Amino acid sequence: MRIAEPTVERLVLYYRLLMQLHNEERRVVSSQEIGELLGLKASQVRKDLSYFGEIGKRGVGYHVDRLYQHISGILSPNRLWKIALVGVGRLGEALLGHKALRSDKFRIEALFDSDSNKAGTVICGVPCYNSDDMTEVIKEKGIEVLILTVPANAAQTSVDKAVAAGTLRGILTFATSAISVPDDVLVYRVDISVELEKLLFFLKSGLK
Amino acid sequence: MRIAEPTVERLVLYYRLLMQLHNEERRVVSSQEIGELLGLKASQVRKDLSYFGEIGKRGVGYHVDRLYQHISGILSPNRLWKIALVGVGRLGEALLGHKALRSDKFRIEALFDSDSNKAGTVICGVPCYNSDDMTEVIKEKGIEVLILTVPANAAQTSVDKAVAAGTLRGILTFATSAISVPDDVLVYRVDISVELEKLLFFLKSGLK
DNA sequence: TTTTGTGAAGTTTTTCACAGCG
DNA sequence: CGCTGTGAAAAACTTCACAAAA
Numbered sequence: 001m002r003i004a005e006p007t008v009e010r011l012v013l014y015y016r017l018l019m020q021l022h023n024e025e026r027r028v029v030s031s032q033e034i035g036e037l038l039g040l041k042a043s044q045v046r047k048d049l050s051y052f053g054e055i056g057k058r059g060v061g062y063h064v065d066r067l068y069q070h071i072s073g074i075l076s077p078n079r080l081w082k083i084a085l086v087g088v089g090r091l092g093e094a095l096l097g098h099k100a101l102r103s104d105k106f107r108i109e110a111l112f113d114s115d116s117n118k119a120g121t122v123i124c125g126v127p128c129y130n131s132d133d134m135t136e137v138i139k140e141k142g143i144e145v146l147i148l149t150v151p152a153n154a155a156q157t158s159v160d161k162a163v164a165a166g167t168l169r170g171i172l173t174f175a176t177s178a179i180s181v182p183d184d185v186l187v188y189r190v191d192i193s194v195e196l197e198k199l200l201f202f203l204k205s206g207l208k
Numbered sequence: 209m210r211i212a213e214p215t216v217e218r219l220v221l222y223y224r225l226l227m228q229l230h231n232e233e234r235r236v237v238s239s240q241e242i243g244e245l246l247g248l249k250a251s252q253v254r255k256d257l258s259y260f261g262e263i264g265k266r267g268v269g270y271h272v273d274r275l276y277q278h279i280s281g282i283l284s285p286n287r288l289w290k291i292a293l294v295g296v297g298r299l300g301e302a303l304l305g306h307k308a309l310r311s312d313k314f315r316i317e318a319l320f321d322s323d324s325n326k327a328g329t330v331i332c333g334v335p336c337y338n339s340d341d342m343t344e345v346i347k348e349k350g351i352e353v354l355i356l357t358v359p360a361n362a363a364q365t366s367v368d369k370a371v372a373a374g375t376l377r378g379i380l381t382f383a384t385s386a387i388s389v390p391d392d393v394l395v396y397r398v399d400i401s402v403e404l405e406k407l408l409f410f411l412k413s414g415l416k
Numbered sequence: 417t418t419t420t421g422t423g424a425a426g427t428t429t430t431t432c433a434c435a436g437c438g
Numbered sequence: 439c440g441c442t443g444t445g446a447a448a449a450a451c452t453t454c455a456c457a458a459a460a
Binding site for chain 1: 211213216217220221224225245246247283285286289297298299301302303305306307308309311313314352353355359377378379380384386394396397398400401402403404405406407408409410411412413
Binding site: 212214215249251252255265266267268 | 450451452453454455458459460
């Protein structure tokens with residue numbers, strides 16, 4: 001069955017929360033409580049979890065460790081993804097050091113930057129290559145996912161070089177520009193100004 | 209009429225695109241073309257724009273500059289928002305220098321960090337204060353929006369101090385932790401690991 | 417003729433409400 | 439009895455399809 005994107009998004013939130021509850025030695029938690037902690041309706045929580053089988057106990061709730069393992073199994077890939085980060089500017093470097101990019105699900109195997117002073121160096125333990133060599137390095141290393149932190153005007157060029165390697169399957173882009181990719185490459189976007197604009201819009205229009 | 213969040217999100221994309229088209233001296237653009245450039249259906253574009261009155265010309269399309277001005281009017285706040293950034297780590301600093309935080313809609317008026325070496329300094333032209341003084345400084349300056357780039361475990365404390373000032377209306381948080389705020393404070397979240405997890409999940413499950 | 421603007425239809429996502437199990 | 443799991447209802451959002459304007 002196809003799982004909806006909003007559900008996957010919340011699964012990650014459940015996963016984090018359960019990790020925390022586990023650390024607090026909590027044994028059991030109800031959909032009601034999960035909902036309160038994450039700002040969701042209890043029925044939403046139950047519906048999400050029900051897509052993956054009956055995991056709770058009626059009259060009791062969800063066993064924290066069991067649910068944690070369960071969601072972990074749903075979210076985990078069957079292998080280690082190989083990732084490259086393109087654009088080692090301030091944002092790129094900040095992300096490299098950021099908790100979000102530490103995971104046992106993937107490894108950052110290469111950095112790319114158009115600044116030839118950066119090429120050849122090792123940053124946060126990851127070798128940096130010149131952007132000109134992107135196609136070959138990505139192909140050679142079998143990189144499947146790109147994290148794009150280049151300026152908007154460099155985004156499409158970078159993507160084209162990466163796609164040319166033939167190994168690419170997904171892109172997480174922080175660039176504001178629209179990028180075009182083959183149908184079989186999945187793109188997710190993190191757009192800081194869009195989020196800020198939305199916040200200000202709804203603040204202006206007298207609240208949510 | 210209440211405008212839906214997905215619509216506001218796309219308005220920002222239209223706005224950006226129109227700016228670009230304007231620079232390319234394009235005079236007129238159709239919903240069809242906007243859709244192609246942004247990966248949206250033409251009917252979606254027309255529906256979004258129709259919420260704000262009849263702005264296009266049938267048989268012709270949308271006049272680039274006119275539509276740009278129009279959307280600008282919808283998105284613009286009626287005043288300059290005062291923003292503070294909390295947590296001047298790598299991510300915080302990267303954002304400070306980032307294009308997303310340059311705008312004539314708001315101004316970053318204060319930074320806060322728990323590191324007392326940073327307090328008293330001026331970073332990217334913005335004075336940095338000690339987090340302990342957050343409540344007073346926010347109140348004094350009339351800060352209405354917070355950008356939160358602190359570690360998860362510091363998020364709630366920071367928020368509480370900011371809320372105590374009584375001037376806060378919205379928060380854009382990069383922290384992974386759930387935060388609780390009064391009902392009248394609007395929270396938007398930019399969650400890098402969630403986006404990456406979603407990407408990997410849908411890659412794993414054999415594409416979108 | 418071309419392309420908008422828009423009700424109506426369709427799809428997706430959330431919420432309700434309650435049967436059913438522990 | 440308490441709380442899950444889940445069809446069914448509701449709400450939110452997108453797409454269709456066509457009348458109407460330029």
